[in-house]
Amino acid sequence: MAKTNPGRFFEDYAVGDVLRHAVPRTVSGGERALYHALYPARHALYSSDEFARGCGLPEAPLDDLAAFHLVFGKTVPDVSLNAVANLGYAEGRWHRPVYAGDTLRAESEVIGVKQNSNGKSGVVYVRTRGLNQHDDLVLDYVRWVMVRKGDLDAPAPQTVIPDLQNVIRAEDLVVPAGLQFDSYDFVQAGEAHRLADYEIGEQIDHVDGVTVEEAEHMLATRLWQNTAKVHFDTTARPDGSRLIYGGHVISMARALSFNGLANAQTIVGLNGGAHANPCTSGMTIRAWSEVLDKAETGVPGVGAIRLRLVATSGGEPFALRGDDGKYLPEVLLDLDYWALMPV
Template structure:
C-alpha cells in the first residue's frame, strides 16, 4: 500500500520520536497572506523599521506563523484521523523566525490513554520546531483525540503526563536584542503600556469577524494542515467542515489588537482549550483578561500573562462557564499565554 491512511490510536508507542516530513521555507509571502486572512496589525511584525527601532535586525515573522507552520507539519502523523484537538501546555517561543528560515518539526509521544468508549484515545505529544541550523524555535505539548482503526486492538496502559499549569515567567525567552526603551507608541497604534494593565482587568476587543468556508480552507492549506475534518464534510455526522482551531486562535489574537496593540510578542503558551467547534458562518469575537505580570531583564520590556477567549454570535460579555463549570456553548477558545510589551 503506497498511500498513507494516517495513524490511528493503536499505532502510537510511548516514547516514540516522530520526525515529520516536508520542511517549509518561509518568506514574505506567508506574512502577506497571514495579514490578508486575519486582521493582524501588530507593528513589530509589520514594519522592518519599527522592529529595528526595537533592537531587532528586521521584522520577524508573526509568532503564530511559526506556530501554524510547526503544527501543520505534525498533522499527517498526529491528527490526520483526529476527532478533535483538545489542548496545549508548556509552550515557549525560543527564538524569532525570519523570512528565509526553513522550519521542520519533530514530536515525542509522552502519553496515551484510551477512551472509555473503546473507539478512540488521547495521544499526548511534545513537539519542537527547528530551523535550518537545527536550532529550536518553538516547543509545546498538545493532546488530541484520535480514532481507533481496530476497535478490538488492546489498549495500552494509560499514561497521562504531568504538565505544568503555567510557564514560569523566568523561563520565558526574550528575543535577543529586544529593547523597548525608545518604543514609539504612536506608530504602534495605542498608548497603553505594561504599567497600565492591572491583574484581573478584562478587555472587550469589540470587533468581530465572520468565518468564511473558503478563507478557513485557504488558511488551513497554507499551513499544510491535512486533517480530514477541515476539508471533507463526510468526516462528520453533521456534514460540516470543522474550522481549524488555529484559525480561531489567529482571528482572536488579531482581534485583540484593539485594546492590546502593544502586546507585541507571544513568548509562552500556558494552556489552551478549543471549547466548542467553530463552523463557517460563525462570527468570532474576543475578550481578554490580565492574569499576571512580570518584569524581564530586557530594557523596557515587561511580560503580561493573558487569557484570550474567543466566542461566537450572541455571547454575553466576559461569560465563560455555566453554573456546572462547563464552557458555555458560545465559547470557542480559551487560551492562556504570555506576551511582551513596553513598560
C-alpha cells in the same frame, strides 16, 4: 505494498516514539502577507521592518502564530490525521523569531497515552519541536489529541499521563535576542498603554468581530499544509460541514485583541488552551481578554503580561462558563498565554 498513508490510529502510538515529520518549509514575505490577509493582524512588530529595527530586531519577523501554524501543520499527518478532536495545549514557548528565508521542520515525541472507556478511541500526548535550518529550536509545545482506534480489538496500552506545568514561569520565558523597547514608538504602535497601565484581573472587550468565511479558512488550512480531513473534506463529519481549524480561531482572536492590547507585541509562552466548542463557517468571532498576571523579564524595559484570550460566537463579553461549570455554547476558545510589552 500500499503506497498511501491512512494516518496513525490510537493503537499505533507508544510512549517514547519520536515522529520526524515530513516536508520542511522555507518561509518568505509571502507567508507574512497571506497571514495579514487572512486575519486583521496589525501588531507593529510584525507589520513594519522599520518598527522592528527600532526595537532591536534585524527586520519584522513572521508572526509568532504563523510560525506555530506552520510547525503544527507538519505534525498533522502523523499525529492528528485520524483525530476526533484536538483537546488542549501546554508548556508552549517561542525560543527565537522566524525570518524570511528560514526553513522550518518539526518533530514530536509521544509522552503519554490513555485509552478512553468506550474502547473506540484514546488520547495521545505529544511534545512537538519546531527547528530551523541550523537545527536551532524555534518553538516547542505539548498538545493532546483524541484519536480513533483502527482496530477495536487492539489491547489498551498502559495509561501514561504526563505531568505538565499549568503555567510557564516568567523566568523561563525567552526574550528574542536584541529585543528592546527603549525607543519604542507608541504612536506607530497604535496605543499608549504600557504594562504598568494594566491591572491583574482587568477585563478588556475587544469590541470588533469578524465573520468566518468558507474560502478564507480553506485557504488558511492549505497555507499551513494542514491535512486533517475534518477541515477540508465535507464527508469527514456527519453533518457535512467543514470544521474550522482551531488555529484559525486563535489567530483571529489574537488579531482582534489589537484593540486594547496593541502593545502586547510578541507571544512568548502558551500556558494552556481549549477549543471549547466547534467553529464553522458563517460564525462571527468576537474576543475578550483578562489580565492574569504581570512580570519582569531579564531585559530592562521589556515586561511580560499573562493573558486569557477568549473567542466567542456571540453572547455577552466576559461570560465563560454556565452554572454547571461547563463552557457556554458560544465560547469557541479559551487560551492562556504570555506576551511581551513595554514596561
